[in-house]
Amino acid sequence: MAAGACAALAALLAAAQSTAPQQTLPPPAPSPSTPVELPPIVPPAPAITVILDPAHGGADQGAHSEASEEGAVEKDLVLTIALAMRRELERQGIRVILTRQTDVDMAINDRAAVANAAGAGFFVTLHIGSSGAPNTAQAYSFGTPHGGAPPAFVPRPIGIDAVRWNDAQSGYQISSRRFAELLQVELAQRLPPSADIPQFAEVRQLRVVAHPAVAIELSSVAEEDPAALSKTAGPLAAALVRAIAAFRQPGGGRP
Amino acid sequence: MSRAARITILLLVLAVLAGLLELPALRTQLLQFGREEQSEEEARREVIRPVPEGHEAPKENVNIFWLSADDPEQLAAVNTRLALGKEPQERARVALETLITGAPTPEQRVLPLETSLLAFYLLPNGTAVADFSDALSHELPSGIASEQLALDAITQTLHAAVPQVGRLRILIDGQEAETLAGHVDLSGAFDLSQMTPGAAGPAAPASAQTGAPGAAPGTPPGAAPAPPPAPGRPANAPGAQGQSKPAATKPPRRE
Numbered sequence: 233m234a235a236g237a238c239a240a241l242a243a244l245l246a247a248a249q250s251t252a253p254q255q256t257l258p259p260p261a262p263s264p265s266t267p268v269e270l271p272p273i274v275p276p277a278p279a280i281t282v283i284l285d286p287a288h289g290g291a292d293q294g295a296h297s298e299a300s301e302e303g304a305v306e307k308d309l310v311l312t313i314a315l316a317m318r319r320e321l322e323r324q325g326i327r328v329i330l331t332r333q334t335d336v337d338m339a340i341n342d343r344a345a346v347a348n349a350a351g352a353g354f355f356v357t358l359h360i361g362s363s364g365a366p367n368t369a370q371a372y373s374f375g376t377p378h379g380g381a382p383p384a385f386v387p388r389p390i391g392i393d394a395v396r397w398n399d400a401q402s403g404y405q406i407s408s409r410r411f412a413e414l415l416q417v418e419l420a421q422r423l424p425p426s427a428d429i430p431q432f433a434e435v436r437q438l439r440v441v442a443h444p445a446v447a448i449e450l451s452s453v454a455e456e457d458p459a460a461l462s463k464t465a466g467p468l469a470a471a472l473v474r475a476i477a478a479f480r481q482p483g484g485g486r487p
Numbered sequence: 488m489s490r491a492a493r494i495t496i497l498l499l500v501l502a503v504l505a506g507l508l509e510l511p512a513l514r515t516q517l518l519q520f521g522r523e524e525q526s527e528e529e530a531r532r533e534v535i536r537p538v539p540e541g542h543e544a545p546k547e548n549v550n551i552f553w554l555s556a557d558d559p560e561q562l563a564a565v566n567t568r569l570a571l572g573k574e575p576q577e578r579a580r581v582a583l584e585t586l587i588t589g590a591p592t593p594e595q596r597v598l599p600l601e602t603s604l605l606a607f608y609l610l611p612n613g614t615a616v617a618d619f620s621d622a623l624s625h626e627l628p629s630g631i632a633s634e635q636l637a638l639d640a641i642t643q644t645l646h647a648a649v650p651q652v653g654r655l656r657i658l659i660d661g662q663e664a665e666t667l668a669g670h671v672d673l674s675g676a677f678d679l680s681q682m683t684p685g686a687a688g689p690a691a692p693a694s695a696q697t698g699a700p701g702a703a704p705g706t707p708p709g710a711a712p713a714p715p716p717a718p719g720r721p722a723n724a725p726g727a728q729g730q731s732k733p734a735a736t737k738p739p740r741r742e
Contacts, residue, residue: 363632
């Protein structure tokens with residue numbers, strides 16, 4: 233009798249073990265004498281954002297080739313280049329925002345609104361001039377040529393923690409200049425005979441952007457085959473990646 | 488001839504005589520009507536028509552900033568003998584008209600020949616307003632470099648001729664414009680007070696006679712031909728003759 237009861241209890245216990253959900257017990261508290269090796273916590277690196285602005289678009293064709301009626305126009309070339317640059321940059325792990333992806337005419341302030349809503353990043357507006365040495369690139373940061381490095385405009389306090397739209401670049405002029413310097417060095421290497429130093433220009437598109445911001449003007453639609461300019465997308469993207477990496481080095485963004 | 492016929496002939500003769508008497512008045516009215524048909528712009532042009540050569544103002548030397556003959560990417564000062572006059576408005580008008588129409592060679596033109604200075608005002612606080620026709624926007628070669636060169640030529644020439652201008656506001660066809668031709672910002676006033684007379688700016692050497700402008704980036708070589716001379720426009724601006732040779736030294740590139 234007792235043996236039968238023991239056998240039934242054992243069978244019940246076995247059945248219970250096989251069907252009951254596994255209960256996980258909390259790990260024993262580590263004793264102070266034996267610290268537990270935990271894997272190091274690596275925060276994900278913040279993605280670098282580049283806002284690419286293919287200039288012009290829609291009815292605004294920008295510079296166009298005088299050579300023929302069906303010659304290349306700036307608005308199409310810069311869009312082609314920007315789309316190719318996006319592919320290259322994204323391959324490098326950079327987040328890319330384009331102000332326009334189709335042939336639309338966007339106001340300067342609308343482009344700036346896209347950029348200013350993007351959080352921290354680097355702004356690059358792409359242009360093609362109507363003259364110049366073929367396949368060269370010139371970077372510009374916002375500033376008056378007469379004043380040189382000093383700010384061209386001074387932010388005017390408006391009583392609240394905000395900056396006037398027209399003064400958006402005022403807090404970034406020095407970092408934009410530094411970014412342009414780093415970028416122009418890379419452009420000179422990749423697209424010779426581009427100049428070694430960037431220029432200042434009072435570019436409206438840069439003035440209203442609250443990022444380190446540069447304009448790149450490629451030369452030019454006056455070439456025999458302006459469509460060949462699309463081949464500059466690779467060197468441009470590589471130059472951008474290098475310049476951004478140098479800028480993000482400790483002290484890299486400081487003059 | 489019957490009496491009735493004679494009376495009729497007499498009445499007709501009287502009517503013809505009355506018509507002849509009225510004719511001069513009618514002609515005057517017609518001419519006046521024709522004048523009212525003139526466009527507003529034409530009327531403004533008449534008001535600011537350049538003072539003809541040979542008026543009393545003594546000639547003096549002043550630097551006018553055109554494209555360098557050696558390097559079309561740069562501006563160069565050309566010491567020019569002009570009858571500027573005494574009044575700031577008159578001095579500005581003569582200097583800017585000369586800048587538009589009086590370049591030593593067509594290749595050195597920096598502003599479109601079709602451009603007109605429609606009005607120029609100098610406010611008591613030293614702020615000047617220069618109103619150009621929209622040819623300045625439409626005929627300028629598209630691009631950051633060419634627009635910045637045009638702007639620099641205007642500000643530096645104006646500063647050389649009328650040093651008391653502290654700030655310059657540029658209007659296009661009487662209206663405020665966001666940009667000069669799509670790139671360079673016209674939304675604010677340009678500070679001329681930091682410029683040294685006839686030279687680039689505070690960073691430039693004070694050798695004003697050689698020009699040494701702020702060396703804008705610019706229209707690179709080989710392209711962007713200056714617009715052909717417009718028919719009906721004088722080949723030379725008032726007093727454009729008597730120019731000295733362009734400054735021999737190439738202006739330094741601005742930092």
